[in-house]
Amino acid sequence: MGLNVRPAAGSVAGGLRLGARAGGRVSARVTPRAPARLVAKASSPVATPATGGPGGPTDGSGGDGGGGGGGGSDGNNAKLMAILAAAGKTLADLPAEIAAAVEKGKISVELLERYLALEANWLYKPFMKLGAGLRGRLLMDPGFLLKLGIEVGVGIGTKTAAEVAKRGDNFSNELDFYFANLVMALIADYMLVYLPAPMFRGVAGPQKAGLMAKLQKAFADCPGNMFQKVPAGQEPWTLTQRLGAPLRNGIQLVGVGFMSSMIGVALTNCLLYIKKAMDPTFVSNPPQNVATMAVIYGLYMGSSSNLRYQTLAGLLEERGVEVVFKNMPAVRAALTFALRTGNTFLGSLLWVDFLRLCGQQK
Numbered sequence: 001m002g003l004n005v006r007p008a009a010g011s012v013a014g015g016l017r018l019g020a021r022a023g024g025r026v027s028a029r030v031t032p033r034a035p036a037r038l039v040a041k042a043s044s045p046v047a048t049p050a051t052g053g054p055g056g057p058t059d060g061s062g063g064d065g066g067g068g069g070g071g072g073s074d075g076n077n078a079k080l081m082a083i084l085a086a087a088g089k090t091l092a093d094l095p096a097e098i099a100a101a102v103e104k105g106k107i108s109v110e111l112l113e114r115y116l117a118l119e120a121n122w123l124y125k126p127f128m129k130l131g132a133g134l135r136g137r138l139l140m141d142p143g144f145l146l147k148l149g150i151e152v153g154v155g156i157g158t159k160t161a162a163e164v165a166k167r168g169d170n171f172s173n174e175l176d177f178y179f180a181n182l183v184m185a186l187i188a189d190y191m192l193v194y195l196p197a198p199m200f201r202g203v204a205g206p207q208k209a210g211l212m213a214k215l216q217k218a219f220a221d222c223p224g225n226m227f228q229k230v231p232a233g234q235e236p237w238t239l240t241q242r243l244g245a246p247l248r249n250g251i252q253l254v255g256v257g258f259m260s261s262m263i264g265v266a267l268t269n270c271l272l273y274i275k276k277a278m279d280p281t282f283v284s285n286p287p288q289n290v291a292t293m294a295v296i297y298g299l300y301m302g303s304s305s306n307l308r309y310q311t312l313a314g315l316l317e318e319r320g321v322e323v324v325f326k327n328m329p330a331v332r333a334a335l336t337f338a339l340r341t342g343n344t345f346l347g348s349l350l351w352v353d354f355l356r357l358c359g360q361q362k
Helices: 073-086 096-103 111-118 130-140 144-194 211-220 239-278 289-326 329-357
Strands: 003-005 024-028 038-043
Touching: 024 144, 073 096, 073 111, 096 111, 096 130, 111 130, 144 239, 144 289, 144 329, 239 289, 289 329
Parallel strands: 003 024
Antiparallel strands: 024 038
16 A cells, blocks of 8 residues: 655644555645644545444443444454453453453443442442342442432331321331331332343343243343333344333332232231230231232332333433433432432322222222
8 A cells, every 4th residue: 555645834743644455545635724634535445443333422321223232343342351451350350241241342341441440449349249130230320329229218208207197106106017017118119229220231141941931031131121221332122122121020010019018018917916915905907908908019019110110210310310411410319319209209199099999998
């Protein structure tokens, strides 16, 4: 390849590097009007880097256009390995799903750098070791712990206020029952934040045989919520996979609601038994139908709660607040608190309506 560079009069000398395919002929000159601009003419096509690669936007997601998987994965893999080397780490030092994503170039440079930063942070480090589920959620949203704390804090506050109003002067004497109800509520609150949260899922493992394995694989390929952005470096989700997210979460939340209700009722019944044994004069309220209430609560969580938290996590927070106020963390935190408090209040109203619909309240 022949290259002739003729600096014009008055131009500033500087380094110039061009890449072209073998056999291509390129002539270039730097003009005094635009010193940084290069005007090139090629006798054969010049190779250009693919755009929209695994790096993605600055928030570590590929947006609606997909994750950018495919072209340029070899170059991305080299960048990822260079980042690991600079941090003094190898693939063996990474969790299995992160190592597989790095090896196949299915994680963006920014997400890998975010993982290394979170893993080195004294506050996040213990949580990053608690499994791929929590790690994947923190990787996609470092503010996940804040949202979880807000949800749990609001849940404790609203539940306590309701218990005080309901029990009145007997509240101090019935702290044990309050605690049993609180445990049930906190289990539900945690799962309602955890399941629809955006998550980095890494590289899928080998396909297992059997119908249940295929169903599990199909649901595992779905996003955390139907509105989740595509992580950079990953293939975009299909419409079927996006619609599968609320279906999968709904099934899980029915089970969570049923079990948390059973746990709450079981704790309450145990406490009643202990109180009656210690005080034969103690008179308790008529017990509720355990199975009926557990089924109703499970159905409520799988329907109303599921759809509300899908919308909150994916549409209002990830695509709304976190985009508009990207560089304003204090505003994001305040709006997250307001949205989740409002959602909890709305959920309390809808729960009463759901009980009436099921004939449990007038």
